[in-house]
Amino acid sequence: MFDNLSNRLTSSLDRIRGRAKLTDDNIKEVLREVRMALLEADVALPVVKDFIEAVRERAIGTEVSKSLSPGQVFLKIVKQELENVMGQANDGLNLRVAGPAVILLAGLQGAGKTTSAAKLAKYLKEREKKSVSVVSADVYRPAAIKQLETLAGEVGVDFIPSDLSQKPIDIVNSAIDYAKKAHKDVLIVDTAGRLAIDDDMMAEIKALHAAANPIETLFVVDAMTGQDAANTAKAFGDVLPLTGVILTKTDGDARGGAALSVRHITGKPIKFLGVGEKTDALEPFHPDRLASRILGMGDMLSLIEEAEQKIDKEKAEKLAGKLKKGKGFDLEDFKEQLQQMKNMGGMSSMLDKMPGMGQLGNVKDKVNDKMFVQMEALINSMTSAERRNPDVINGSRKKRISTGAGLQIQDLNRLLKQHKQMQKMMKKMTAKGGMQKMMRGLGGMMPGGGMPGGGNFPKF
Template sequence: MFENLSERLLRTVKHLRGQARLTDDNIKDALREVRMALLEADVALPVVRTFIEHIRERAVGQEVMTALSPGQVLVKIVNEELVRLMGEANAALDLRAQPPAVVLMAGLQGSGKTTSTAKLARFLREREKKKVMVVSCDVYRPAAIKQLETLAREVQVEWFPSTPDQAPVAIARAALDLARKQFFDVLLIDTAGRLHVDAEMMDEIRALHAAVDPVETLFVVDAMTGQDAANTAKAFHDALPLTGVILTKADGDARGGAALSIREITGKPIKFLGVGEKTSALEPFHPDRVASRILGMGDVLSLIEEVESKVDKEKALKLAEKVKAGKNFDFYDFREQMEQMMAMGGMAGLLDKLPGMGNVPDDVKKQVNDKQVKRLIAIVNSMTPQERRFPDLIKGSRKRRIALGAGVQVQEVNRLLKQFDEMRRMMKKMSGGGLNKLMRAMKGKLPLGGMGGGMPPLR
């Protein structure tokens, strides 16, 4: 997300190098570039105008008199204005209500409402430790009820059964009644969508809202629809008291116009970003962190939180103890590391959150991809248990058999074995208190070399 916008903004800042300070003259060209970057990102025109005016007022004046670098000043101001535009701080769900707290999911058909309901249920169960029930009031789309039932089972929350011949309001009331009796903390209600905003749909969802009195009414919208997403959100907000927005398919949106327009147009905060198809791919929306990502400064806090929530701490501790004791690092350990990386959104997701990645050329970034990681896992899966435990056994005929089983060339098996040997040597250096020596030897290099078929260490 925001790749195009990030590239344009960083290029604009570079053009200010060598200038003594920001003036009316040199800021004019920079602001024109920022304006074009925002318009290309499909940000709504009124939002762009206000944004540019705020930057101009702040940039040319007393505020930058003592600045060392005009480029740094502009980045600081743009960063702060992006945060202001998107809502200052994370707007968490307000579930402070007599249980069960009811959350109503609204949106157009195809926006990802049902999947987002399941993702949110999983988030509340795992991160907030809530007892969650979900129910579908979508009696029009044939597979909607079955889809939510399947997803509820996957994310391990309670599913309230409903059928297409029932009235949506009757379904919602029955689910709320059972959720009260069985002491659920949260009830998530998935509602029907339409292909466009129409009076019938709005009447139905208003009736549902009146029947269950939700503490949160979330509008689910596709990020890839750009400023149309903000306009649709406004139409819904005019008919329904929305409390927030879930922006789906954010991982496939290179522009980011929806994220930058919604708050300004509707006055309602984005509460979550959908960043993939998996039920774990839901992130709380932090305006300050997203602004940092746009300006190529990374998002280390989100990365830390992701590691905290998705890395198996027990397995990580066992590996650390194994390495410390000087025991051999084997292919079981290697595969575990690859699988944990994929659980955190893969290489692309991790790199996106690292500071300075905006300056890494695209052709280098493309070499580091999840497809390559999956191929490595496939090669390890093609090995016998004995080969995984004792990698030195893997010679000629074994290599050919492994390559055939994984559907790769023998050269790829050789490359993996070479990478593995390098990792094992590193692990040995880390045993017996050699970590400091290892870090000095690396001199700050990031050892991603093998993951993308020859990517050089990042400096």
């Protein structure tokens, strides 16, 4: 998300970053480019106008003119105003209520309500340590109830059955009674969507809201719809007392206009971002971190949090112990590292959060998750003896392995070379000691060492 906007803003702001003095002319020139970048990102016009005016007022004031590095202060102002547009801090869920805390999800059809219900259930179960039940009050889409049941099974939360013959209000009342008796902390209610806003839909969701009396009413909206997402959220907000927004499919939106428009237009905070199809692809929305990412400063806090949650520490400790005993870093270990990266959302997700990636041009295009799928396929095509001791892989073995993986021998040669390089790096890290350095082994997979000339895989 925000790739185009980030590239445009960083290139515009770079020209003013090092200026010893800011004038009306150079401020005006940069703000004109920032304005165009925001409009092209499909940010709503009222939001753009207010943002530009706020930056201009602060930029021509004493805050900048008396600074020793006005260019840096200008950049700081832009970041702070971006945060103001999106909300200054993370606005978490309010679950401080006698159980169950009812969370009602509303939105148009196709926005991702059902998958968001499962993602939110998983998040609350694993991160907030809550006991969660989910129920579907969507009696119009035949597959909706079954879909939620399947997803609830995947994430390991309690699914409350419902039936197409039931009325939505009866489903909700019955689910609340069940959740109370079962002493559940949270009940998530998935509601029916429509292709467009209509009176019947609004009347039904209003009645459901009255019956459920939810502590949180979250509007689920597709980020791909741009500023229309904000307008749709406002229409729902006029009927329902929304408490927040879940912005879905942000991994497929390179523009980001919805994230920068929703809060300003609706007055409601974005609480979560859907960042992929998997059930763990839901992130709390942090305006300050997102502003940093937009301006090419990265989001290391989120990356560290993700590593703490998703990297298997037991396996990492086991690998560290193995290396300390002088045993080599073999291809089984290499494969394990690839899988750890996959658990963190893949290389593209990690690169999005790393500082300065916007300045590295087409690195993200070259370093993609397909490369790692190919690497894993090649390792899977080997025997266990070959994985433990890659030196035994001769010409005939190479032919068998690459054919089994559906790839070329040069792909295998490249993998073996990359493995050797990482083996040396791991040996050096272990010699210097420290589990922290071992955990940074993932950093060896980043493109900091440059890209191999014309290669398909990143240099480790």
